[in-house]
Amino acid sequence: MTNVALASYSTLSIYSAMAVLTLAMLAFAIDLARSAPRAAAAPLAAEPVPAAGASRPPAPASFDRPDPPLDRPDPPVAARPAAGVGMALSWLAGALVLLGVVLRGLSVMRVPWGNMYEFATTGCAAVLAAFLVWSLRRDLRWLGLFIIGPVLLTLGLAVAVFYTEAAQLLPSLKSFWLVIHVIFAIVAVALFTVAFSVTIVQLVKSHRETHPPATATFMEGLPSAAALDRTAYGLHIVAFPLWTFTLIAGAIWAEQAWGAYWQWDPKEVWTFVIWIVYAAYLHARATAGWSTRSVNYLALAGYGCILINYLVVNIYFVGMHSYSGM
Known part of the structure; x- marks a missing residue:
């Protein structure tokens, strides 16, 4: 009832x-x-002035700057009432x-x-x-x-x-695997969503650092593109194993419910596609020759696959996972 x-x-x-x-x-x-x-209004950091006749060393690329020491305290938090x-x-x-x-x-x-x-x-x-x-x-x-x-x-x-x-x-959903499978999917998608937002901001910030605007906007008050990139990467690192477990748990549940680990159901296929795209993203991060922007486009493609899986497959594809209730 x-x-x-x-x-x-x-x-x-x-x-x-x-x-x-x-x-x-x-x-x-x-x-x-x-x-x-x-x-x-923020003052620029003072740069050391080279000695007479000495050439100024080239500035390191923003993505090559080392992280600050872990024991360095965070700067004071500014008062921002809003x-x-x-x-x-x-x-x-x-x-x-x-x-x-x-x-x-x-x-x-x-x-x-x-x-x-x-x-x-x-x-x-x-x-x-x-x-x-x-x-x-x-x-x-x-x-x-x-x-x-x-x-x-x-x-x-x-x-x-x-x-x-x-x-x-529905009777087919009455299983303890619903809790295991879905809770990991929810947490993974939540982290992918936060990472997606950070990646979007990083791409815009990177473009503005490469092509400085004539006047400052709120983007200049955000963390650097390098810091945003590290943040997004860290979120993906945590989310990917959770999505991997989601895929494995779903296969185990499918074998118990339908007698086979894999039946090429649309939901199964797109869950695997998401895994492939994010695996490609993480592999590209560890492979030489990929630019930061290109790698982050892969991350955006992965989240696009999540949206397709949720908004298209659940509603318009008929399969063994037709539980949208719509």
Whole structure:
């Protein structure tokens, strides 16, 4: 039986989270708008003046600069009221999304991952959790707009397009492998999503460092392209093994449910395609001859495959994984 009251409270919590996320996005946008004057007023680092007659050594490429020592303390965090408001609202929104996911599960007494609506809301909770927990260790206020925007868009799609009434699982989904397989997929996609946002910012930042603009904008207040590239790479390094386990766990579950590890189902194929593209990205990172920009385009292609797998395969392809509920 479905507890209609809990299901309605879950939907109300998701709508409330969307309202709070909208305010958070506006706060982060205001902060970035104010960062342009700060970037323009920031003094340039003084360079040593060579002795008379000595030639100035060439500046190292931005991607070849060594990382700062691990024991060096972070610089003081500047006062940015709008960003502080955005972070506070993000924590509130994250709690509301998580509450909506929990209430959805309690309304039917199962894990809330049985259709596209439930996967989307749980995925948004995972993305917000990854961003917020990470922000406890690093100043990520600059990243807020680029995380909150996609999350808000996904929640909008979930309630407007993907919404499905709370109901019991299909018989084929009633397995402990649902928890194992899907939770790893959700965490991996959450990390890939954060990495996607960072990679987009890195590509823009790299272009602006190569072709400096006439006037400073908020982009000049963001971390360097080299730092952004290292961050995105680290996120991919963590997400890829999780996606690998998702693929393996899905094959084991398929053998138990359908009698074969692999049946060339559209969902299976695209899950493997995603793995191949991200494996190519990581391989290219370790191979000489690839430029940073070309490698990051591979990462964007991998996330494009994730979107196809979720938005196209789940809706328009008929197969053994037709559980969208739409």
